[in-house]
Amino acid sequence: MAVPKRKVSKQRSNKRYANWKAEAPNLGECPQCHEPKLAHRVCKACGYYDGQKVVDVKQDKDK
Numbered sequence: 001m002a003v004p005k006r007k008v009s010k011q012r013s014n015k016r017y018a019n020w021k022a023e024a025p026n027l028g029e030c031p032q033c034h035e036p037k038l039a040h041r042v043c044k045a046c047g048y049y050d051g052q053k054v055v056d057v058k059q060d061k062d063k
Protein backbone atom coordinates (compact mmCIF):
# COMPACT_ATOMS: atom_id res chain seq x y z
CA MET A 1 0.00 0.00 0.00
CA ALA A 2 1.28 3.45 -0.88
CA VAL A 3 2.24 5.51 2.15
CA PRO A 4 3.24 9.21 2.24
CA LYS A 5 7.02 9.56 2.35
CA ARG A 6 7.02 12.57 4.67
CA LYS A 7 4.75 14.27 7.12
CA VAL A 8 2.69 17.05 5.52
CA SER A 9 3.88 20.30 7.09
CA LYS A 10 1.54 22.61 8.99
CA GLN A 11 2.09 25.23 6.33
CA ARG A 12 1.09 22.85 3.60
CA SER A 13 -2.08 21.59 5.25
CA ASN A 14 -3.01 25.12 6.37
CA LYS A 15 -2.61 26.31 2.79
CA ARG A 16 -4.88 23.50 1.62
CA TYR A 17 -7.61 24.33 4.12
CA ALA A 18 -7.30 28.04 3.33
CA ASN A 19 -8.99 27.30 0.00
CA TRP A 20 -12.07 25.81 1.65
CA LYS A 21 -14.91 28.26 2.08
CA ALA A 22 -18.50 27.88 3.14
CA GLU A 23 -20.98 28.50 0.34
CA ALA A 24 -24.22 30.40 0.59
CA PRO A 25 -27.29 28.19 0.01
CA ASN A 26 -28.98 28.42 -3.38
CA LEU A 27 -31.99 30.49 -2.51
CA GLY A 28 -34.76 31.04 -5.00
CA GLU A 29 -38.14 32.70 -4.82
CA CYS A 30 -41.24 30.61 -4.27
CA PRO A 31 -43.61 31.16 -7.24
CA GLN A 32 -46.56 30.59 -4.91
CA CYS A 33 -45.90 32.92 -1.98
CA HIS A 34 -42.72 34.73 -3.13
CA GLU A 35 -40.85 33.80 0.01
CA PRO A 36 -37.17 32.88 -0.34
CA LYS A 37 -36.84 29.11 -0.51
CA LEU A 38 -34.17 26.53 -1.21
CA ALA A 39 -33.97 25.35 -4.81
CA HIS A 40 -35.42 21.85 -5.49
CA ARG A 41 -37.07 21.81 -2.11
CA VAL A 42 -40.66 22.20 -0.92
CA CYS A 43 -41.38 25.76 0.16
CA LYS A 44 -41.20 26.12 3.93
CA ALA A 45 -43.69 28.94 4.04
CA CYS A 46 -46.60 27.57 1.97
CA GLY A 47 -45.79 23.85 1.43
CA TYR A 48 -46.02 24.08 -2.36
CA TYR A 49 -43.75 22.40 -4.86
CA ASP A 50 -44.12 22.50 -8.66
CA GLY A 51 -47.45 24.29 -8.41
CA GLN A 52 -49.05 21.73 -6.11
CA LYS A 53 -49.59 21.66 -2.37
CA VAL A 54 -47.34 18.87 -1.13
CA VAL A 55 -47.20 19.31 2.63
CA ASP A 56 -49.40 21.01 5.20
CA VAL A 57 -47.67 23.92 6.85
CA LYS A 58 -48.51 24.84 10.42
CA GLN A 59 -49.75 28.37 10.83
CA ASP A 60 -47.80 30.62 13.16
CA LYS A 61 -49.92 30.72 16.29
CA ASP A 62 -47.35 31.78 18.85
CA LYS A 63 -45.80 34.53 16.78
Ligand SMILES: [Zn+2]
Pocket residue numbers: 030031032033034035043044045046047048
Ligand atom coordinates in the same frame (compact mmCIF):
# COMPACT_ATOMS: atom_id res chain seq x y z
ZN1 LIG B 1 -44.10 29.31 -0.90
